Amino acid sequence: MTAAVSITNLSKTYATGFTALKGVDLEVRKGEIFALLGPNGAGxxxxxGIVCGIVNATGGTVLVSGHDVVSEYRKTRSLIGLVPQEVSIDAFESVWNTVSFSRGLFGKGPNPAHIEKVLKSLSLWDKKDEKVLNLSGGMKRRVLIAKALSHEPEILFLDEPTAGVDVELRRDMWEMVRGLRETGVTIILTTHYIEEAEEMADRIGVINHGEIILVEEKRTLMR
Ligand SMILES: Nc1ncnc2c1ncn2[C@@H]1O[C@H](COP(=O)(O)OP(=O)(O)O)[C@@H](O)[C@H]1O
Ligand SMILES: [Mg+2]
Known part of the structure; x- marks a missing residue:
């Protein structure tokens, strides 16, 4: 079976001369929850960013469902949903408009039934006409996830989804992620919390100083 994400000898040196990734090899399987665990600054x-086409690699290749992220950018980007680490969201739009607009950015035609399903699954349905501005921090996070799911991606990236989030929302988030996996979505999340990786992941990759130190089934690693 084709891997969801296949990374070979990936390196990144920023313009400052700092090398953030040093020859990373990694395969994420279709349908799994994969946690990339590492301290701040690990890469x-x-x-x-490289897998999602936001950052240019210095060397190496990345395939998403067998498609190259550079030469087949449009294809790979349409297969991916990204929930970014930093909350960036249009505060003055309604929840419904924000999420519907995201779908359009990927060249997909309107599909109100899908948007409704996503909003309901994230308990955002009764907030659909509310301005994002008026939502709590936790609700804003959910809107980010709804945006990332608006175009029906096969692979969802969550970059530090629960950093700075209270315990209750963290629980909800974990539950949502499990629910998504049930629908066949591959999930890749980053975290610097060991307990988050332990709670969520099927497999864990540990990254430090731009190198993957190990990749292991969660059960094996925790033992
Ligand atoms: N645009 C940039 N220019 C220069 N250095 C950067 C840039 N972005 C990130 N870095 C550096 O690369 C390293 C890895 O950063 P990052 O990938 O954000 O780590 P993490 O997400 O694991 O905390 C850090 O040392 C960071 O300072
Ligand atoms: Mg980060």
Whole structure:
């Protein structure tokens, strides 16, 4: 079976001369929850940025469902949903408009039934006409996830989804992620919390100083 994401000898040196990724090899299987675990500055966001086409690699290749992220950018980007680490969202739009607009950015035609399903699954349905501005921090996070799911991606990236989030929302988030996996979506999340990786992931990759130190089934690693 084709891997969801296949990364070979990936390196990144920023314009400052700092090398954030040093020859990373990694395969994420279709349908799994994969946690990329590492401390701040390890290179997690850089790695995600390259797969999502936001950051240019210095060397190596990345395939998403067998498609090259550079030469087949449009195709790979349409297969991916990204929930970014930093909350960036149009505060003055309604929830419904924000999420519907995101779908359009990927060249997909309107599909109100899908948007409705996504909003309901994230308990945002009764907030659909509310301005994003008026939502709590936790609700804003849910809107980011709804945006990332608006175009029916096969692979969802969550970059530090629960950093700075209270315990209750963290629980909800974990539940939502499990629910998504049930629908066949491959999930790749980054975290610097060991307990988050332990709670969520099927497999865990540990990254430090731009190198993957190990990749292991969660059960094996925790033992
Ligand atoms: N645009 C940039 N220019 C220079 N250095 C950067 C840039 N973005 C990130 N870095 C550096 O690359 C390293 C990895 O950063 P990042 O991928 O954000 O790590 P993580 O997400 O694991 O915290 C850090 O040392 C960071 O300072
Ligand atoms: Mg990061």
């Amino acid at each position: 997690k966001t850089t790695l995600i």
